[in-house]
Amino acid sequence: MQPINTKAIQQRIDRMKDQDLYLHLELTTGAYAAHLDSSKHPAATFVSNAVIRYTHGSISEGDGPYRVGLKMPQGWVYSEGLTHYEESDTERLIMAGHDSRGKLVVALQLSREPF
Amino acid sequence: MERHILVVLPHPDDEAFGLSGTLAKHIQAGTTVTYACLTLGEMGRNMGIPPFTNRVGLPQIRKRELEEACRAIGIQDLRMLGFHDKTIEFEEPELLDGSISALLEEVKPSLVLTFYPGYAVHPDHDACGAAVVRAVAKLPANKRPRVLCIAFARNHEQAIGRPDVINDVRGFLKQKLAAISAHRSQFQAAELLGSKALTDKELQERYGTERFWTYRFN
Numbered sequence: 001m002q003p004i005n006t007k008a009i010q011q012r013i014d015r016m017k018d019q020d021l022y023l024h025l026e027l028t029t030g031a032y033a034a035h036l037d038s039s040k041h042p043a044a045t046f047v048s049n050a051v052i053r054y055t056h057g058s059i060s061e062g063d064g065p066y067r068v069g070l071k072m073p074q075g076w077v078y079s080e081g082l083t084h085y086e087e088s089d090t091e092r093l094i095m096a097g098h099d100s101r102g103k104l105v106v107a108l109q110l111s112r113e114p115f
Numbered sequence: 116m117e118r119h120i121l122v123v124l125p126h127p128d129d130e131a132f133g134l135s136g137t138l139a140k141h142i143q144a145g146t147t148v149t150y151a152c153l154t155l156g157e158m159g160r161n162m163g164i165p166p167f168t169n170r171v172g173l174p175q176i177r178k179r180e181l182e183e184a185c186r187a188i189g190i191q192d193l194r195m196l197g198f199h200d201k202t203i204e205f206e207e208p209e210l211l212d213g214s215i216s217a218l219l220e221e222v223k224p225s226l227v228l229t230f231y232p233g234y235a236v237h238p239d240h241d242a243c244g245a246a247v248v249r250a251v252a253k254l255p256a257n258k259r260p261r262v263l264c265i266a267f268a269r270n271h272e273q274a275i276g277r278p279d280v281i282n283d284v285r286g287f288l289k290q291k292l293a294a295i296s297a298h299r300s301q302f303q304a305a306e307l308l309g310s311k312a313l314t315d316k317e318l319q320e321r322y323g324t325e326r327f328w329t330y331r332f333n
Contacts, residue, residue: 067205
């Protein structure tokens with residue numbers, strides 16, 4: 001995984017619009033969040049291989065962590081906190097947000113084939 | 116006196132803290148106000164303590180709160196533009212800018228109030244301000260209304276200087292506090308006023324001044 005290059009991400013978002021895609025969207029504060037710090041509310045959620053199609057999408061400007069929004073005919077996909085992407089995987093868009101200790105907090109992935 | 120003020124902000128309650136006193140003051144002087152609120156704040160996290168609504172019910176509750184706040188301020192013309200909370204920066208620019216251009220064309224405001232793009236902290240605030248600035252910039256220079264912006268990002272004065280419009284709204288705290296209180300899903304009384312009621316002097320210090328920066332197009 002490499003630090004996000006917004007221009008590369010935007011090109012891939014544009015290339016994948018208007019087609020059925022498999023979405024993996026995930027957010028987690030970690031299974032041990034409340035064990036390590038009782039003030040933390042443990043929360044995690046993921047959707048894996050939901051089929052979506054978006055007509056318009058973009059990545060935020062600035063220095064990151066980044067936000068991505070994908071506009072669908074009936075709603076939105078939104079993700080905040082993205083820091084890295086997989087540059088070598090040109091067929092799929094694999095993005096993640098890692099915290100200061102390197103742990104994954106958020107993931108947003110799109111592919112034409114199921115994950 | 117301003118003939119017609121167009122306010123463009125993304126969330127119900129954005130109007131209450133930042134400019135409700137200024138609007139009440141203008142309205143008392145005879146100005147008409149059109150308030151375009153881009154979203155219903157449907158992604159807000161506050162649902163009351165304990166929660167009295169949920170993701171599904173929140174938009175309708177915030178819509179009613181917004182209408183009540185507008186009545187408290189005296190706003191004559193409220194437009195809810197139907198964009199989705201948290202998505203303003205991702206919206207199709209033609210759609211977003213087009214809706215603002217249409218309002219500029221329709222109400223021909225003498226003054227526009229919005230957030231200062233880049234210095235308003237929340238991505239929806241920045242994107243809202245940027246869209247307003249783009250739409251106003253499309254008008255010929257001699258047709259552009261004055262645009263006043265709210266800024267509150269950390270260190271914003273280093274970049275854009277001191278506010279050049281400072282409004283004393285101490286005479287309109289009744290309307291302002293009523294507008295803030297109307298958003299009851301968002302502001303708990305304790306959070307708003309502290310554990311004990313504030314004195315008049317404390318209220319005036321906290322809410323009695325509203326600050327704006329004139330947006331320079333050149």
